[in-house]
Amino acid sequence: MRCLNLGCGTRFRPDWVNLDSIAHSSGIIKHDLQKGIPFDDDSFDVVYHSHVLEHFPRAAGYQFMQECYRVLRPQGTVRVVVPDLEQITRAYLTTLEKCLAGDPIWRVNYPWMLLELLDQATRNHTGGDMLHYFSQPNIPNLDFIVGRIGSEAKYIAEMAQAQRQSSDARLQGLSWKALIRHRLWQLREFLYRLVLRSDYAALQVGRLRLSGEIHYCMYDRYSLHQLLSDCGFTDIAVCGAAQSQIPNWAALRLDTEPDGSVYKPDSLFMEAQKR
Ligand SMILES: C[S@@+](CC[C@H](N)C(=O)[O-])C[C@H]1O[C@@H](n2cnc3c(N)ncnc32)[C@H](O)[C@@H]1O
Numbered sequence: 001m002r003c004l005n006l007g008c009g010t011r012f013r014p015d016w017v018n019l020d021s022i023a024h025s026s027g028i029i030k031h032d033l034q035k036g037i038p039f040d041d042d043s044f045d046v047v048y049h050s051h052v053l054e055h056f057p058r059a060a061g062y063q064f065m066q067e068c069y070r071v072l073r074p075q076g077t078v079r080v081v082v083p084d085l086e087q088i089t090r091a092y093l094t095t096l097e098k099c100l101a102g103d104p105i106w107r108v109n110y111p112w113m114l115l116e117l118l119d120q121a122t123r124n125h126t127g128g129d130m131l132h133y134f135s136q137p138n139i140p141n142l143d144f145i146v147g148r149i150g151s152e153a154k155y156i157a158e159m160a161q162a163q164r165q166s167s168d169a170r171l172q173g174l175s176w177k178a179l180i181r182h183r184l185w186q187l188r189e190f191l192y193r194l195v196l197r198s199d200y201a202a203l204q205v206g207r208l209r210l211s212g213e214i215h216y217c218m219y220d221r222y223s224l225h226q227l228l229s230d231c232g233f234t235d236i237a238v239c240g241a242a243q244s245q246i247p248n249w250a251a252l253r254l255d256t257e258p259d260g261s262v263y264k265p266d267s268l269f270m271e272a273q274k275r
Contacts, residue, residue, distance in 0.1 A: 004044045007052030037067040050081035057216040065231045072274045077245045084268035086220035120215040134160035233272035
């Protein structure tokens with residue numbers, strides 16, 4: 001079986017072909033998926049991507065799924081995992097109704113639900129308001145957030161707390177090569193600021209919006225089914241995190257944690273075949 005994990009981030013298997021615009025490890029091919037998928041037609045039995053499709057504007061997402069179709073062998077399986085617009089919206093509405101009914105616990109959860117719904121699409125600075133939320137010294141509802149987005153929330157919270165330390169303390173931990181790179185970067189930014197003046201802010205926003213961090217689109221079981229069907233896929237079905245047409249899927253632990261819990265509980269999991 002030849003399997004492809006697109007936009008793998010740090011979640012990859014060494015026995016698969018893994019690809020991302022940021023190569024976190026030597027086992028990952030660095031490539032921008034906006035330029036297509038750099039493999040021959042009909043070359044994989046499985047094409048998988050998790051929380052990647054929503055990073056493309058709708059038309060680019062269609063082209064990306066067409067590319068997935070092209071590189072998949074006939075009878076191969078595509079598995080697409082995205083934040084589930086329907087599930088998130090329903091959770092938001094439930095939270096809103098409980099708040100309006102005066103429930104104090106849900107009033108604590110409300111700001112998080114707004115962030116979950118909107119922040120990754122609307123932010124203009126890296127990490128967005130979510131990062132700000134996670135950098136609070138005492139997050140009032142971390143268990144609720146872990147239930148919503150998975151144990152990754154704990155890691156993000158730790159990272160955000162660490163970032164609160166002064167930049168001087170962070171620089172002290174850098175190697176001399178990294179320190180030189182950092183100083184050159186600071187010099188370049190200083191020159192940009194000098195030349196661009198008030199347009200420098202636009203450059204920063206533009207960099208972030210093109211960095212791959214932003215969610216440009218969201219999908220539910222209807223729109224994702226439609227997209228897969230438009231790209232020529234058949235046998236399209238919603239499945240669970242541990243459930244798949246891919247042999248031995250649950251043991252691969254891509255959508256589940258070692259304890260069997262769901263890696264990203266806010267997800268919609270959908271599979272389809274190439275005829
Ligand atoms: C939310 S992370 C998901 C990572 C991993 N699949 C997971 O589920 O944990 C989105 C990933 O897509 C990658 N990505 C976004 N746009 C990309 C592009 N144009 N080309 C390649 N990778 C991209 C990002 O670098 C990031 O690693």
